[in-house]
Amino acid sequence: MTAAQLADLIALRPQGISDSSYIDRVIKALRTHLGLDVAFIAQFRVEDRVFTHVDAEGPAPINPGDTLPPDAGYCQRVVDGLLPELIADTSLCPLAMELPETTALPIGSHLSVPIWLGDGRLYGTLCCFGYTADPSLSERDISVMRVFAELIADQLDSELKRVRDRVQKHRRISEVLASDQPTIVYQPILAAQSLELCGWECLARFSTQPQRSPDQWFLEAAEAGLGVDLELRAIQLAVKALRELPGHTYLALNCSPQLVYSGRLTAFLQDLPPRRLVLEITEHAAVADYVRLEQALAPLRQRGVRLSIDDTGAGYASMRHILELSPDIIKLDMSITQGIDHDFKRRALASSLIAFARETGSSVVAEGVETQQELEALRALGVHxxxxxxxxxxxxxxxxxxxxxxxxx
Structure with a gap:
């Protein structure tokens, strides 16, 4: 098999395969092609050399995570030009025979090429060795090794970029958490018929650079592993208003399933008046296990905290949320309410959801109401x-x- 054929064989990575798994597959394919016993990647660090990936025929003499001093073994000597990249028979290479690893492992044949990252930095080496000499090894095999080293470098570049991005995101969100951000704004929720003030939706706003929507800040926090921290911070800031808002009004607090799962929300809300709290789960919140979410919400709902499904009608997920979680409140998305006074399809959908809420004992909040005509249409349909x-x-x-x-x- 030629280098080009091997590259074609593994160049297209199946979706769902991680970079680490992909690299494991690459070195296994390489070792199998060369017919050698062990293949590995050694990453060069300041203080040592670490084996990041290892593939072997049978028990491996080294394992991922093992380390060696920088000057031990073949790798650094190959990069420095003291040892050739191809050694078909180590017994014919005096310097190789001086190294204790040659007889200890043993190493009878050895191939090694450097792995250069896209920015020109040396990552380490890609190596293969056999326990016995292999006179069939040739410069063509070194060419194959170089092709594989380039494939691996591409994957490492992608992985390192994701790590750098995650670090940058973590730093930005940490700075937000260390400041007075986010600020909270309050939008009133009124009774449809009497226009009596009933509650407030609490919404986060960010003045930190870069300027972007709150959804993007919360998404970045989740990607940085700080999503729960930022959500909880927003809720902690929002509920400070309880003592200043009219006592008969409630606060609608946006939260994700991950925050509920964490248990931190339950602990924080423990001493707050439950009748004045509504937890809103949005259409965009992915729920993999509804039973788990129900169980996590149970202590809060038993105390009297109400549950609302936000953005109902915006997509399939909100309907599933309603069916599985039996919310106290269903919030109609603005995609339904805006233009409802002159669009019979929107009226029909809203009417169906209101009828469903009536049958299941839920109340309905219509959000995004911008005109008097929309208000009158929603009143006529029976929105609460x-x-x-x-x-x-x-x-x-x-x-x-x-x-x-x-x-x-």
């Missing part, structure tokens, strides 16, 4: 509560309270 720019924009606490007092006045 409404939220939207027509009635109040998201604002900092003092401004939100002032706006509501002005409307009442």
């Amino acid at each position: 509560k409404i939220q939207g720019y027509l009635l109040g924009r998201p604002q900092p606490l003092a401004e939100a309270l002032g706006a509501m007092r002005s409307k009442v006045g």
Whole structure:
């Protein structure tokens, strides 16, 4: 098999295969092709050399994670030009015979090429050896090794880029958590018929650079492994308003299943008035195990904390959330409510969801209401509560309270 054929064989990685698994497959294919006993990748570090990937025919004499001093073995000597990249018979190479590894392992034949990253840095070496001499090894095999080393370097570059990206994201989110971010704005939720103030949705806002939507900040926090921390921080800041808001109103708090699973939310809400708390799970929240989520929510719901499914109608997931979690509140997405006064399809869908809520004992909140005509249409359909720019924009606490007092006045 030629180097080109081997490259074609493994160049297309199946989806779902991690970089590490892919590299394991690469060195196994290489070792099998060469007919040698052991293949490995050695990463050069300042203080040592670590074996990151190992493949062997039978028990391996080395394992991933094993380390050696930088000057031990063949690898550094090959890179320095003291040993040739191809040694078909170590007994014919005096310097190789001086190395204790040659007789200890033993090493009868050895091939090694450097792995250069895209930025020109030396990552380490790709090596194969046999326990016995192999006079059939040739420069063509070294060419094959170089092809594989390039394939591995491409994967390592991708992996290192992801690591750097994750570190940068972690640093940005950590800076947010170390500051007074996010700030919280409050949007009023009113009774549809009487327009009596019932509650407030708490929404996070970020003034930190780069400027982007809150969803993007929370997504980056999740990717950095700090999603639960940032969500909990937003809730901790939001509930500070409870003592200043009218006692009959509730706070709607956005949370992900991951925050619920963590147990930290349950512990934090323990001493807060449950009747004034609503947890909102959005259409975009992926739920792999509804039984687990129900069990994690149970202590909160038993105390009286209500559950709301946000963005209902925006996609399939929200319908599944409703069926599996039996929420107390169903929030109609603005994609349904906006234009509902003149679109019979939107009215039909909203009517079906309202009828479903009536049968299951849930209440319905329509969000994104922007015109008086939409409000009247939703009232006629039997929506319980409404939220939207027509009635109040998201604002900092003092401004939100002032706006509501002005409307009442």
